[in-house]
Amino acid sequence: MRKVYLDNAATTYVSSEVMAEMLPCFNTIYGNSSSIHSFGREASSIVDRARDRVAHAINANKSNEIYFTSGGTEADNWAIKGIAHAYASKGKHIIVSSIEHHAVLDACKQLEDEGFEITYLPVDKYGIVNIADILHAIKKTTILISIMTVNNEVGTIQNIKAIAKTAHEYGIIFHTDAVQAIGAVKIDVQDMEIDAMSMSAHKIYGPKGVGALYLKNGIQIEPLIIGGNQERAKRGGTTNVPAIAGFGKAIEIAVRDLSINQQKLKVVREYFVTMVKERIPYIQVNGHPHQKISGIVNISFEMIEGESILMLLDLEGVAVSTASACTSNALEPSHVLKAMGIEDELAQGAIRFSFGKNISKSDIDYVLEVLEKAVSKLRSISPITKAGRR
Numbered sequence: 001m002r003k004v005y006l007d008n009a010a011t012t013y014v015s016s017e018v019m020a021e022m023l024p025c026f027n028t029i030y031g032n033s034s035s036i037h038s039f040g041r042e043a044s045s046i047v048d049r050a051r052d053r054v055a056h057a058i059n060a061n062k063s064n065e066i067y068f069t070s071g072g073t074e075a076d077n078w079a080i081k082g083i084a085h086a087y088a089s090k091g092k093h094i095i096v097s098s099i100e101h102h103a104v105l106d107a108c109k110q111l112e113d114e115g116f117e118i119t120y121l122p123v124d125k126y127g128i129v130n131i132a133d134i135l136h137a138i139k140k141t142t143i144l145i146s147i148m149t150v151n152n153e154v155g156t157i158q159n160i161k162a163i164a165k166t167a168h169e170y171g172i173i174f175h176t177d178a179v180q181a182i183g184a185v186k187i188d189v190q191d192m193e194i195d196a197m198s199m200s201a202h203k204i205y206g207p208k209g210v211g212a213l214y215l216k217n218g219i220q221i222e223p224l225i226i227g228g229n230q231e232r233a234k235r236g237g238t239t240n241v242p243a244i245a246g247f248g249k250a251i252e253i254a255v256r257d258l259s260i261n262q263q264k265l266k267v268v269r270e271y272f273v274t275m276v277k278e279r280i281p282y283i284q285v286n287g288h289p290h291q292k293i294s295g296i297v298n299i300s301f302e303m304i305e306g307e308s309i310l311m312l313l314d315l316e317g318v319a320v321s322t323a324s325a326c327t328s329n330a331l332e333p334s335h336v337l338k339a340m341g342i343e344d345e346l347a348q349g350a351i352r353f354s355f356g357k358n359i360s361k362s363d364i365d366y367v368l369e370v371l372e373k374a375v376s377k378l379r380s381i382s383p384i385t386k387a388g389r390r
């Protein structure tokens with residue numbers, strides 16, 4: 001059976017260039033990078049190179065502003081809780097958007113239990129955070145603002161530079177979850193005035209279980225994981241040399257190929273959306289009309305459930321997602337679509353198609369064919385009809 005993977009916002013395959021970078025680190029350069037002997041030094045030089053590559057990819061001022069973590073989730077948890085705890089004596093108020101990844105939202109919930117106060121900002125119908133809402137939310141006690149660069153469900157891009165500037169006008173630290181942004185939008189942490197930023201390797205053709213937190217020198221943070229002097233004594237645990245080597249290579253390639261990949265994905269996206277609109281009635285494309293990345297398309301199919309579409313597509317070898325992968329077991333509508341004001345029924349019928357860099361036109365044609373069939377089949381047995389709805 002033909003297989004088409006359209007769930008690249010959940011994870012990607014590991015590219016062969018990245019694999020090649022990692023392989024020697026498993027059995028040739030296998031030293032502990034904290035060891036002083038030659039085996040250790042060799043491993044540590046691999047880590048240094050990866051750190052330089054990550055720093056260079058985001059235009060960090062210094063490589064020592066990059067701290068490797070076990071992924072985006074840890075980087076988000078660490079940024080939110082670590083910065084909150086380091087600055088708690090200054091104030092206990094934090095501002096985030098209501099469409100953040102659960103790694104940020106759940107970290108905030110935990111801080112609420114500890115006595116921190118969190119403002120969850122609304123977004124407009126396109127998923128954009130309004131600067132006026134940020135200004136309205138800022139208090140004397142606000143220590144941190146965290147807004148994601150690109151949303152993982154609808155692909156909306158926020159006005160990060162303007163938000164960071166606003167935060168700094170009030171002496172507030174600014175963090176962004178850039179997991180979905182790397183390789184999709186140009187990131188320059190100095191130009192964009194970002195103080196802290198979360199990254200992950202497995203969304204950019206790198207391995208799972210590795211990522212990084214960029215933390216501008218001078219910003220304080222409490223460690224999240226203790227028990228060793230790794231990562232400038234800020235993140236304990238034996239350094240995951242193969243994964244870090246892979247991440248360094250993956251981010252280097254992601255930034256190198258950014259414009260060519262995005263140009264290609266833009267064509268793919270436009271063709272896909274045009275054809276879906278042409279062939280399938282009663283749909284709604286969710287997200288911003290242009291302030292968005294091309295790799296993610298979120299479409300609501302009226303009168304049917306996203307879960308059912310997902311399962312029928314899966315039977316035909318097509319992999320898509322409803323909302324984010326972590327919540328796909330729960331039948332509650334996505335918090336992102338809800339925040340965008342999309343009614344429950346449309347949110348339940350939403351599917352996220354996320355394209356990878358290896359996608360071909362014939363893949364898309366195949367998806368269109370099975371999607372059209374799946375939707376009409378489900379609608380023919382749906383208890384909700386267009387007449388009955390309105």
Ligand SMILES: *Cc1c(COP(=O)(O)O)cnc(C)c1O
Binds near residue numbers: 148150151203
């Ligand atoms: C995938 C993702 C994360 C989590 O990263 P992991 O490396 O899987 O822990 C965080 N934020 C966003 C926006 C994501 O898409």
